[in-house]
Amino acid sequence: MSDLENVAQQLARHKFKLTRQRHAVIDVLTDARSPMTPANVFESAQRQCPDLGLATVYRTLEILEELSLIRRVHLDEHCEGFALSATSHGHHAICMQCNRVVEFTGCDISQVMASAARQTGFHIEEHWLELMGMCNDCYQS
Amino acid sequence: MSDLENVAQQLARHKFKLTRQRHAVIDVLTDARSPMTPANVFESAQRQCPDLGLATVYRTLEILEELSLIRRVHLDEHCEGFALSATSHGHHAICMQCNRVVEFTGCDISQVMASAARQTGFHIEEHWLELMGMCNDCYQS
DNA sequence: GTGACTGCAAATAATTTGCATTACA
DNA sequence: TGTAATGCAAATTATTTGCAGTCAC
Numbered sequence: 001m002s003d004l005e006n007v008a009q010q011l012a013r014h015k016f017k018l019t020r021q022r023h024a025v026i027d028v029l030t031d032a033r034s035p036m037t038p039a040n041v042f043e044s045a046q047r048q049c050p051d052l053g054l055a056t057v058y059r060t061l062e063i064l065e066e067l068s069l070i071r072r073v074h075l076d077e078h079c080e081g082f083a084l085s086a087t088s089h090g091h092h093a094i095c096m097q098c099n100r101v102v103e104f105t106g107c108d109i110s111q112v113m114a115s116a117a118r119q120t121g122f123h124i125e126e127h128w129l130e131l132m133g134m135c136n137d138c139y140q141s
Numbered sequence: 142m143s144d145l146e147n148v149a150q151q152l153a154r155h156k157f158k159l160t161r162q163r164h165a166v167i168d169v170l171t172d173a174r175s176p177m178t179p180a181n182v183f184e185s186a187q188r189q190c191p192d193l194g195l196a197t198v199y200r201t202l203e204i205l206e207e208l209s210l211i212r213r214v215h216l217d218e219h220c221e222g223f224a225l226s227a228t229s230h231g232h233h234a235i236c237m238q239c240n241r242v243v244e245f246t247g248c249d250i251s252q253v254m255a256s257a258a259r260q261t262g263f264h265i266e267e268h269w270l271e272l273m274g275m276c277n278d279c280y281q282s
Numbered sequence: 283g284t285g286a287c288t289g290c291a292a293a294t295a296a297t298t299t300g301c302a303t304t305a306c307a
Numbered sequence: 308t309g310t311a312a313t314g315c316a317a318a319t320t321a322t323t324t325g326c327a328g329t330c331a332c
Contacts, residue, residue, distance in 0.1 A: 017306050019312065038297085053314045058297065074215040074269070093263045102261040107253050109270075116272055120243040122234045124274035128215070131254065132269065136262035158331050160287065179321085194289040199322065 003030045010067050024049035025060045029082065034099035035073040035092075036082055073101060074130065093131040097138035104131075144171045151208050165190035166201045175240035176214040176224045176233075214242060215271065234272040238279035245272075 007026050008018050016022075024045040029036065036044075042057045061082055064070040070082045073092055090103040113124045148167050149159050157163075165186040170177065177185075183198045202223055205211045211223045214233055224233060224242045231244040254265045 012307095015311090017311065019306065021313070039295095051314070055298075055315080056313060059312080091257075093257055093261045093265065095263065096266070102263065104257040104260040106256055106260075109250055109253055112248050112250055112270070113272065115247055116232075116234055116245040117274075119245040119247075120234045121277035122236065122243065122272065122274045123277070123280050124234065124272045125237070126273040128269075128271040128273065129250075129253070130269040131257055131263065131265045132267040133258075133263045133265035136264070139264050156286090158286065160331070162288070192289070196290080196323075197288060200287085 007064070007069050010069055011063075014067060016063060020049055021045075021052050021056050022060050022063075024052060025057060026064075029064075029070060033101070035094070035101050038082075041082070091129045091131070093133065093135075095135040095138055096132050097134050100135050100137075102135070148205070148210050151210055152204075155208060157204060161190055162186075162193050162197050163201050163204075165193060166198060167205070170205075170211060170223065173224065174242070176235070176242050178223075182223070232270045232272070234274065234276075236276040236279055237273050238275055241276050243276070 004023075004026060011018050011022070025041055027048060028041050028044040032044075038054070038057050038061060041061070042052065042054050045057065046052050061070065065072060065082070071090075071092065072082060073094065090105050091107055093102050093104055094100070107127075107129055109127060109129070113127065116122065117124055145164075145167060152159050152163070166182055168189060169182050169185040173185075179195070179198050179202060182202070183193065183195045186198065187193050202211065206213060206223070212231075212233065214224050214235065224244075231246050232248055234243050234245055235241070248268075248270055250268060250270070254268065257263065258265055
């Protein structure tokens with residue numbers, strides 16, 4: 001199933017309509033190789049949907065995030081950026097050179113969580129992990 | 142050595158002056174039990190330093206972050222918040238109920254990093270980890 | 283004494299909202 | 308067809324900057 005089909009299905013399941021505008025936003029995020037700000041998305045999606053409004057981009061991103069179809073990416077200094085999320089629980093690796101984002105799965109950090117729980121007295125429920133480095137392409141050049 | 146002394150020392154080392162305003166900002170962050178936005182800091186620090194300007198808060202936070210004396214905390218939905226960082230490499234555990242932030246150390250995620258590197262082809266250099274859960278006080282009530 | 287630091291106000295950027303109109307299901 | 312979704316413009320919020328005056332070292 002393609003990304004678009006998946007998103008369309010999820011939208012329908014939650015009674016959201018698949019409008020031209022949302023379609024354009026989803027296409028942009030699907031093709032994106034790096035996290036995109038709302039403004040980035042707007043600019044790109046406008047090519048496909050010239051009468052798109054920036055407010056709609058914000059509203060659409062909000063819905064997609066709510067449905068976990070995209071994930072917020074916090075970049076080094078300033079936050080913000082959105083990237084398509086393929087799996088229900090994945091994390092992102094971000095290239096510090098070209099900004100490319102790749103999702104990876106399988107984060108067994110149970111030992112770290114146990115250690116943190118011991119130190120802080122917290123009962124950990126969620127975690128948030130992002131790796132920064134260089135993608136292979138950038139590394140080789 | 143107290144937090145303040147530590148910060149003062151670091152500022153001096155880098156030829157920054159310890160002004161009344163900076164002192165107030167540092168005090169606020171030292172006493173803070175949860176991450177604070179620039180606006181939060183401004184409001185609190187004004188009690189101690191009535192003629193403080195918001196722009197100064199932004200400028201001070203920028204310096205403190207540059208010196209790794211505070212750390213940016215990305216909250217669940219919206220980003221942003223700053224918290225004092227005691228160690229050069231620590232992570233934060235955040236209580237989802239009361240927002241309290243506690244730093245912990247010792248994050249051996251080398252296995253996760255190796256696995257991610259294998260999956261993505263990335264050469265990982267840095268990581269960013271935050272745990273969310275409930276602090277013991279909130280858990281017991 | 284003097285250069286770094288400040289407050290203020292204005293500029294800029296980012297995000298949200300109200301509302302009349304449009305278009306998906 | 309009915310209602311959710313839209314564009315636009317205005318409102319709000321967040322952040323940055325220029326500059327004349329001030330203060331820590």
